[in-house]
Structures are given as C-alpha cells and as structure tokens.
Amino acid sequence: MRGRGTMGDMGRTLKRAAAFSALGRAITAGARGGPSIGKRLAALPRMIKATMKGEYDGGLRLALMSAAMIYVASPIDAVPEALLLVLGLADDALVITWLAGAVLAETERFLTWEARRESVIPGTVL
Template identity: 70%
Template sequence: MARTLKRTAAFSALAKALMSGARGGPSIGKRLGALPRMIKATAKGDYDGGMRLALMAGATAYVVSPVDAIPEAFFLIFGLADDALMVTWLAGAVLGETERFLAWEKERGRVVVG
C-alpha cells in the first residue's frame, strides 16, 4: 500500500512540475540549470536536500547500472517496467526538488537570472 502511495505521489509531482512551466512556473531549462547550484548548496550544508539528492543519485545509478540488465534479460517487458517507473519517479523528484530549491533561492534573495 505504501509503495502504491509513493508511486502516486511521484506521478503527481511529475504532472504538477510539468504543468507549472505552462502556468508561469520555472521552465525546464531553469530547473536543470539549478541542479549544479542545488548540489553545491547541499554540499556546503546551506540547503537541506542531501537525502533527496542521495535518493536521486541512487535511482540514476540503478537505471544505468549493468546489474539492472538482468531483469530485462529474463523478464523482458516486466524488466523494462521497473526502469520506466524509476525514470518517472526520478523525473518527478528532480522537477519537484528543483522547484523547491528555486523557491528557497528566491526566499533567500539568491535569484539567478537566466
């Protein structure tokens, strides 16, 4: 049950983040441009995104790792479905966290133009 709720939350975050660009929210370019600043601010301890960044890094490692090729080899469609779910969650997490980071920057007066 909890796993289903987490998936639902990830899909909701992805849909919300994608729609916010159309409604005047940060564009995808601004969100992706904020990633290096977010990583740097987290590493310095200024921003509290450490656990979320670790989860995103773990999800990325899972999707690109050769170990993940084993389920695809044996289960074909079902093996690819876990990758699709992970990539969807990762996209939602990145978009949601970058939006939160941009709001944090704006609140602190660190607005970056561009």
C-alpha cells in the first residue's frame, strides 16, 4: 500500500513541476523574442472564435481551461478550503498555475498557427 501512495505522490509532484515549468517558459518567452503576454491575451477572442468555427483545433484545450476556471470560481470548491484550509487553497494554486501556463502556451500555439495561415496564398493547386 505504501508503495502505491509514494508513486501517486511522485506523479502529482511531477505534474506540479511540469505546470510550473510550462508557466515559467511561457512567461519568459516574451523576453526571448516570443509573443508578449499582452499579445497572447489579445489573441484569446480570436482563438475562441476560430475554434468555434472549426478552423482551429483547440476545442479540447479550451474545454479543459474552461473547466479549470469553473472549478476555481465554483462554490463547490469552497468546501475543501473550509475543511482543509491550506491544503484546500493549495489545489486552487495548482489549478491556477496550470491554467495560466495552459493559456499562455495555447495562445502561443494559436499565434503560430495564425501566422502560418496568413502566409498561405489562397489559390488552386494544379
């Protein structure tokens, strides 16, 4: 039994580390020549619109990000905070960190997709 708990703890630790790493890479991307945070956030409405039209393949990722926002904002999430105090807030911090990293990473992916799409010249292939 102890072995299972240890592996589960390790898996959660690795997921947290990956979330923080993704967030760090996304935040520093602007300094390395990537899109700024403002440009990424401005791309959100276009990304949602392109996904809804079926032009962009971000549907599952947008659904996961929406679920994370609902989880953090929902009154159901108040129960862990009331009962577990610090641990209840820790899950929110993890979800918010993942959400920030996911939004930044997905908007960068969308901006790359958008740039490639604009560089294509419409026409007929013979």
